[in-house]
Structure formats: C-alpha cells, structure tokens
Amino acid sequence: MKAALVLLSLVCLGWAAPQMRKPFHEHFSDFMSLINDEAGHEVEHLTEHYVEFEEFTASIDYMAGKDFDGLVHEMEDLPEFKAVIEFLEGHDIDITYYIDLLDSFIDQLSAGQKRHELSGRDMSAYIKDTIAILPKEKLDALYDEKMENDEEFKRAMDSLQSDEWKKIWDALWENETFKAEADELSKNGIDLQMLLSELVAI
Numbered sequence: 001m002k003a004a005l006v007l008l009s010l011v012c013l014g015w016a017a018p019q020m021r022k023p024f025h026e027h028f029s030d031f032m033s034l035i036n037d038e039a040g041h042e043v044e045h046l047t048e049h050y051v052e053f054e055e056f057t058a059s060i061d062y063m064a065g066k067d068f069d070g071l072v073h074e075m076e077d078l079p080e081f082k083a084v085i086e087f088l089e090g091h092d093i094d095i096t097y098y099i100d101l102l103d104s105f106i107d108q109l110s111a112g113q114k115r116h117e118l119s120g121r122d123m124s125a126y127i128k129d130t131i132a133i134l135p136k137e138k139l140d141a142l143y144d145e146k147m148e149n150d151e152e153f154k155r156a157m158d159s160l161q162s163d164e165w166k167k168i169w170d171a172l173w174e175n176e177t178f179k180a181e182a183d184e185l186s187k188n189g190i191d192l193q194m195l196l197s198e199l200v201a202i
Contacts (some may be wrong), residue, residue: 024093025094028097028098034135034139037135038138042133043133046126046129046130049118050121050129055121056189059096060192061188069183071185078177078178080171080180083172087159087168091155097137110196123189123191124189124190124194127195
C-alpha cells in the first residue's frame with residue numbers, strides 16, 4: 001500500500017550508507033538495530049516533541065487517510081514506478097518488508113500524542129532532526145564492512161549506482177503524474193525532494 005513512499009526512502013538509504021546469502025532486509029535490520037541502540041532514545045524523545053505540533057500531526061493524519069492511499073495506488077499504477085519495483089525485486093530487495101515498516105511507523109506516530117533543539121514543526125523538519133542524531137560514523141563503518149565482506153549486499157548496492165538504475169529512476173521523476181503526486185505530498189508536509197537530499201547527505 002505504501003510502496004511509493006517506502007521506495008523513495010529505501011533508494012536514498014542505498015545511496016547514502018544505511019541501508020546476499022543473507023536476505024537484503026536482514027542487512028537493513030542490522031542498520032536499524034544500530035540506530036536503535038545508539039540513538040533510539042533520542043529519536044523517541046524527538047518524536048514526543050513533534051507530536052505536539054499540528055503541522056506534524058497533520059502529515060501523519062494525511063498518511064493514515066484515504067487521500068494518501070488513493071495517491072499511492074495511482075502512483076503504483078505508473079509504468080515507470082512498476083519498472084522501479086521490478087528492478088529492485090530483481091536485485092533481491094523485497095519492497096513489501098519496507099511497506100510493513102512504514103505502516104508500523106505511521107501507526108506508532110498516530111497513537112502517540114534531555115530537550116532537543118528543533119529545526120521546525122512539520123514532517124520535513126522532523127526528518128532533518130532525526131537524521132541529525134543518527135550515529136553516522138558507525139553506520140558508515142557497518143556499511144563499509146558489509147560492502148567488503150558480503151558480495152550479494154555489494155551487488156545490490158552497486159546496482160543502485162548503475163546506469164540502468166539511473167535511467168529507470170530518472171524516468172519516474174520525469175513522469176508528469178508522478179511529479180503531480182510529489183507536489184500533492186509536499187502540500188501535506190511530505191517533501192520528497194528534501195527527503196532525498198537529506199538521506200543522500202548521511
């Protein structure tokens with residue numbers, strides 16, 4: 001259901017750092033475990049601050065509602081989007097795992113209603129502030145270790161740097177329907193371009 005938004009986040013994690021003999025989602029879980037161990041409490045406290053802001057909760061309400069579901073279904077029907085999913089699955093990246101993660105994230109934030117410096121009050125600011133407290137050096141080290149020692153993980157990551165992937169990805173962003181959908185998400189506090197740039201910068 002939420003494949004579109006999950007996909008955008010997943011791609012950035014692949015380009016940045018965090019993200020087979022071992023299934024790809026288990027590698028991803030290793031990164032998530034590291035984040036939870038090193039910054040879990042800080043992320044939790046940060047979230048507690050943001051759920052007090054109407055701008056932030058408005059985005060969460062939107063993501064949990066019918067309008068968002070309709071937009072995502074429309075996005076998933078795009079041939080360019082289907083090509084992206086086919087490419088990822090062809091490189092052992094199972095998108096359904098990340099859909100479940102996003103659903104869980106939305107459910108947790110919808111249920112939730114050391115002081116942090118906050119950069120804003122909406123979803124975009126929350127993403128920036130969350131990324132700022134991630135253990136980037138340790139994530140980089142784990143990523144480098146996996147790239148050196150796991151050939152299938154390396155193959156999956158290298159595929160996201162390939163000309164084939166760039167062509168598929170660029171085609172999606174050139175699609176007028178997709179761009180209109182990205183604009184609609186932005187109106188509801190979910191800035192995909194910002195999300196991409198912030199995650200790539202990790």
